[in-house]
Amino acid sequence: MRDPTSFFKKEYQSLVENKLDWSPRMLQGPSEPKTMVDGREVIVLCSNNYLGLTTHPKIKEAAIEAIKKYGVGSGAVRSISGTMDLHVELEKRLARFKRAESSLTYPTGFMVNSGLIPQIAEKDDLIISDELNHGSIIDGTRLSRAEKIVYKHNNVEDLQRVLEEAEKHEPAYRRILIVTDGVFSMDGDISPIKEISKLAANHGATLYVDDAHGEGVLGEGGRGIVSHFKLTHREVHIEMGTFSKAYGTIGGHISGSLDLIRFAWNKSRTWLLSSSQPPPVVAATIAAIDVLENEPEHVKKLWKNTEYFKKSVQDLGFDTGMSQTPIIPIIVGDNEKAKSFGEELYKEGIFVVPIVYPMVSKDKARIRIQMNSKLSLKDLDRVISILEKVGKKLDIIQKN
Ligand SMILES: Cc1ncc(COP(=O)(O)O)c(C=O)c1O
Structure with missing residues (x-):
């Protein structure tokens, strides 16, 4: 006999087993480049709010x-x-x-x-x-x-x-x-x-x-x-x-x-x-x-931040792929490594999401950074030094 609802559970379980299910983190404040996420104050680098206009x-x-x-x-x-x-x-x-x-x-x-x-x-x-x-x-x-x-x-x-x-x-x-x-x-x-x-x-x-x-x-x-x-x-x-x-x-x-x-x-x-x-x-x-x-300053600042950040992470040895815009992938290859990278960064106060197979090809798993005009260069320096620390810990960039 056909069961009209059992597939909900089965299909969901199969997603969980294959680590393809989503359980999104929760913002506990406005969509801002610095906000509370799951009880932690973080810098958000995974929002489309490029110019910070959500709270203008x-x-x-x-x-x-x-x-x-x-x-x-x-x-x-x-x-x-x-x-x-x-x-x-x-x-x-x-x-x-x-x-x-x-x-x-x-x-x-x-x-x-x-x-x-x-x-x-x-x-x-x-x-x-x-x-x-x-x-x-x-x-x-x-x-x-x-x-x-x-x-x-x-x-x-x-x-x-x-x-x-x-x-x-x-x-x-x-x-x-x-x-x-x-x-x-x-x-x-x-x-x-x-x-x-x-x-x-x-x-x-x-x-x-x-x-x-x-x-x-x-x-x-x-x-x-x-x-x-x-x-x-x-x-x-x-x-x-x-x-x-x-x-x-x-x-x-x-x-x-x-x-x-x-x-x-x-x-x-x-x-x-x-x-x-x-x-x-x-x-x-x-x-x-x-x-x-x-207020042309918002777009100008977005590009200033983008250029400063991209050059800094490239100098550290990270692979930013084909990026020409404020969307900056940091490609790490393996799915599990991308997930650990995202997790470690969150513990250090940076919110980014890993982008893994099937969203990108199997060898191109990454975290994706989306730059924001409201971050200061000091904020970016903090992000860059955390990326360096975690990148070295996970062998994504060379230690010396
Ligand atoms: C390239 C592209 N097109 C369309 C959409 C859909 O836009 P909306 O969020 O307004 O539905 C998105 C949003 O994720 C997108 O990235």
């Missing part, structure tokens, strides 16, 4: 004022009665910031990728995706009825090969969608979207860039990867992002042409059928754009 006074104040005026919820999906003047204002402000004709916000970034990709590429279409793209892109691609081809990570020649092969397909694909992360979340490397955009143009392909980790980090004033490469939305047709990282709030978004935005809001089910962002979040996000426009 002006952003908090905007959320409080919005609660007083609008309450805590929007009451509906955007397509019914969940579009408030605040949502419209945020979209206008975002479009101006991104130098786009128009922008659209969603409840989360995951919902952009899972709700829009399957609508852009359907039956008779082709999706070409970087092999290290984020899980939300993979899920969006799976939900599509298009054919799918994965190209080698950041490899423009391989993408060209795939496009040339695709041209031979009979009947010709109706649409070709190229999707890539802008900044890759496990390695901190940047997609060569200038070259990719040229290939896309040559083949009439639509280019979709997920800039979750590039916004607030790359480009003029943190405008993101399109600005970083001095491109426009004529070359990158869909600039996707999320407010859940450097902006310090939550919510997904796209920027591009007005035609794209009208298409997206009428077609993506995650926009049409999921309730809109609560007013305090929307107001806080507008305030976060104000901060990015008026």
